[in-house]
Amino acid sequence: MKQDYIKFPLHLIFHPIDAYWDLKSDNRGRMLVAFLALALTIIMMTLQKQYAGFLVNFTDPRTINSIVEIATVAVPFFLWCIANWSVTTLMEGEGRFREIFLATGYSLIPVILIYAPMIVISRFMVQEETAFYYLFNSIAFFWFLLLLFIGTMTVHQYTVFKTIITMLLTLVVMGIIVFLGALVFSMLQQLYEFGYNIYRELIFRT
Amino acid sequence: MARTVKRWLVLLAAVSLLLANAVPAAASSAPYESYNYNSWREAVPSPDAYLPKRTISGSDLGIGEFKDPSDVNVSSSGQIYILDSGNSRIVILDAEYKLLRVMDGFTREGSKETFNAPGGLFVDEEERIYVADTGNSRVVILNADGQLDRIINAPESDVLATDFQFQPLKLTVDHVGRVYVVAQGVYEGIMQFDETGKFIGYVGTNKVERDYGEYIWRMFSTKAQRAQMVLFVPTEFSSVDIDHKGFVYATNIDPGSNEPIKRLNPSGEDVLKRFGYFDVKGDIRFRNNTGPSKLIDVKVLGNGMYSVLDATQNRVFTYDDEGHLLYIYGGKGNQVGTLKTPVAIEQSGNHQLVLDRGKSNLVVYEPTRFGTHVNEAVALHYQGEDTEAVHIWQEVLKLNANYDIAYIGIGKSLLMEKKNKEALGYFELGMDRKSYSVAFKRYRREMMKEHFGTFLTAGIALIFILILARVAVKWRRRRQIDREAGLH
Numbered sequence: 001m002k003q004d005y006i007k008f009p010l011h012l013i014f015h016p017i018d019a020y021w022d023l024k025s026d027n028r029g030r031m032l033v034a035f036l037a038l039a040l041t042i043i044m045m046t047l048q049k050q051y052a053g054f055l056v057n058f059t060d061p062r063t064i065n066s067i068v069e070i071a072t073v074a075v076p077f078f079l080w081c082i083a084n085w086s087v088t089t090l091m092e093g094e095g096r097f098r099e100i101f102l103a104t105g106y107s108l109i110p111v112i113l114i115y116a117p118m119i120v121i122s123r124f125m126v127q128e129e130t131a132f133y134y135l136f137n138s139i140a141f142f143w144f145l146l147l148l149f150i151g152t153m154t155v156h157q158y159t160v161f162k163t164i165i166t167m168l169l170t171l172v173v174m175g176i177i178v179f180l181g182a183l184v185f186s187m188l189q190q191l192y193e194f195g196y197n198i199y200r201e202l203i204f205r206t
Numbered sequence: 207m208a209r210t211v212k213r214w215l216v217l218l219a220a221v222s223l224l225l226a227n228a229v230p231a232a233a234s235s236a237p238y239e240s241y242n243y244n245s246w247r248e249a250v251p252s253p254d255a256y257l258p259k260r261t262i263s264g265s266d267l268g269i270g271e272f273k274d275p276s277d278v279n280v281s282s283s284g285q286i287y288i289l290d291s292g293n294s295r296i297v298i299l300d301a302e303y304k305l306l307r308v309m310d311g312f313t314r315e316g317s318k319e320t321f322n323a324p325g326g327l328f329v330d331e332e333e334r335i336y337v338a339d340t341g342n343s344r345v346v347i348l349n350a351d352g353q354l355d356r357i358i359n360a361p362e363s364d365v366l367a368t369d370f371q372f373q374p375l376k377l378t379v380d381h382v383g384r385v386y387v388v389a390q391g392v393y394e395g396i397m398q399f400d401e402t403g404k405f406i407g408y409v410g411t412n413k414v415e416r417d418y419g420e421y422i423w424r425m426f427s428t429k430a431q432r433a434q435m436v437l438f439v440p441t442e443f444s445s446v447d448i449d450h451k452g453f454v455y456a457t458n459i460d461p462g463s464n465e466p467i468k469r470l471n472p473s474g475e476d477v478l479k480r481f482g483y484f485d486v487k488g489d490i491r492f493r494n495n496t497g498p499s500k501l502i503d504v505k506v507l508g509n510g511m512y513s514v515l516d517a518t519q520n521r522v523f524t525y526d527d528e529g530h531l532l533y534i535y536g537g538k539g540n541q542v543g544t545l546k547t548p549v550a551i552e553q554s555g556n557h558q559l560v561l562d563r564g565k566s567n568l569v570v571y572e573p574t575r576f577g578t579h580v581n582e583a584v585a586l587h588y589q590g591e592d593t594e595a596v597h598i599w600q601e602v603l604k605l606n607a608n609y610d611i612a613y614i615g616i617g618k619s620l621l622m623e624k625k626n627k628e629a630l631g632y633f634e635l636g637m638d639r640k641s642y643s644v645a646f647k648r649y650r651r652e653m654m655k656e657h658f659g660t661f662l663t664a665g666i667a668l669i670f671i672l673i674l675a676r677v678a679v680k681w682r683r684r685r686q687i688d689r690e691a692g693l694h
């Protein structure tokens with residue numbers, strides 16, 4: 001239990017190349033951990049907006065909305081997984097959807113681990129020390145990017161160059177998905193409006 | 207059934223509308239809505255700082271209507287000088303707005319001369335009247351009883367173009383008699399003349415704002431097209447005023463500028479403090495088709511405060527010496543207190559005067575309780591009397607609980623008294639991160655000093671307990687192994 005759910009993720013963030021391979025070949029990854037990482041990231045992002053120290057917190061408290069907070073992390077996360085799966089399927093990636101999901105989820109762990117103490121510490125910082133806050137936030141972000149990169153590379157068994165191309169393509173595909181989604185949504189809405197208008201014409205024409 | 211529900215809904219809506227309107231948004235007699243900006247760049251309602259008291263027109267004074275009045279100035283003795291340009295005369299009122307006399311010219315070498323569309327005037331401490339006689343390309347200086355003192359004619363200098371047209375618009379004079387003139391079509395800055403009327407040079411220049419879109423567009427256009435385009439020249443200044451230290455305040459109407467107000471030191475550098483949340487430029491938020499504020503006049507009020515007049519929305523913005531926006535009043539309209547074409551702002555006692563060319567009158571604004579308190583508190587803060595300012599700030603907060611500057615003011619005073627923890631709360635309410643950081647640093651050090659021993663004891667105890675726990679676990683494990691091995 002402890003081995004797979006706590007020790008392995010912690011091992012992974014420091015030894016990503018080995019651990020991602022273990023995740024793929026030995027089936028060490030757990031969906032629960034990935035989901036938990038996503039949930040915790042959302043919670044940390046929200047906590048940061050609400051509770052980070054006054055000197056580093058520029059969020060208007062009136063604008064914080066949990067649904068929006070959840071959507072801003074979860075939607076890109078799932079979009080990434082789907083887009084990455086779509087791209088890599090065409091580009092001879094060896095990863096299955098489950099592996100992509102695990103790799104992405106596990107790479108969020110440094111964000112959680114760094115954000116949590118930084119929220120507390122930021123409350124005891126003065127202006128000159130806020131640089132550290134921003135530094136650690138950037139470290140968390142780049143660590144996440146690095147893990148995501150290595151994860152993608154290992155899971156699909158790509159070369160470095162191909163990984164970069166794939167990741168960029170994934171971003172493009174994410175955009176396309178959003179565009180298509182908006183298109184479908186708008187069309188559905190117009191269909192609904194059309195139907196509703198016909199309905200209204202009918203009921204008022206008695 | 208559905209009908210009754212509908213009827214009820216309509217009734218409910220009507221009632222809610224009535225209720226919503228029952229409480230007036232701001233119980234005031236002002237013909238305009240006062241507001242201020244909070245730190246989230248939102249315009250929020252604010253109590254009125256100034257209310258219109260009366261207007262003064264030429265017929266009120268019994269001297270015929272003003273015609274295109276262009277400037278007003280209050281001398282140190284309290285006399286109000288109105289430059290009635292269209293009628294080429296200067297109307298002088300006393301501090302009670304009673305007519306003292308009218309000056310419609312001066313005698314020069316025995317013959318009478320008049321002004322020609324003068325644009326601005328200034329009265330110095332010895333009641334000498336400086337008139338920017340735009341149409342006659344000269345600056346006329348009259349002494350207190352209207353006799354000609356001297357005339358500054360078009361300057362001759364190597365730095366001036368040969369076809370230079372001297373058309374002074376606005377002017378101000380420092381205490382040694384140097385004259386600062388804003389002239390038409392002069393982009394180099396404010397023209398400076400010494401006390402004998404000799405041209406010294408320019409002070410302060412508006413920088414050209416680079417527009418990269420325009421720059422790229424320019425790269426693709428032909429020479430003929432480029433010749434048709436507007437030139438990138440710095441904008442002219444619109445008005446000047448001077449504070450008692452001799453710093454020249456100048457405004458310009460450059461629409462893209464974030465620094466339309468300048469405070470020029472003797473060497474012509476801009477030293478205006480801009481420590482507020484926003485740029486010192488009038489309105490922060492505005493509709494695109496209205497555009498940003500066009501600041502056409504500035505008045506130094508003393509104690510570091512200054513008011514600027516905006517010709518886009520006809521409002522007056524007042525700032526303190528650190529660049530915090532204190533209050534906004536005025537607006538467009540035809541009622542008493544709203545303005546049609548304002549041209550100049552002045553201060554007479556605690557009244558503020560705005561000259562309205564469109565309505566040919568002078569509007570007198572009187573500070574409200576809120577405005578008076580703010581002015582007092584800012585003055586006390588400027589003079590370093592922060593503790594005395596506190597209770598005035600508290601009064602201000604009773605009138606406007608959203609007044610950030612009051613919170614900051616109280617916080618600063620608390621900080622001075624070493625009440626760091628209390629100060630923290632006030633700085634947070636005032637959203638002043640810089641001062642908050644200072645207060646917090648002191649508070650943290652205080653806490654550390656007080657509790658360092660406790661921290662250390664707790665830390666050592668914790669380490670000790672951890673070691674103990676570890677030993678205990680090891681010991682138990684060994685016992686278990688021993689037991690399994692059957693040693694007991």
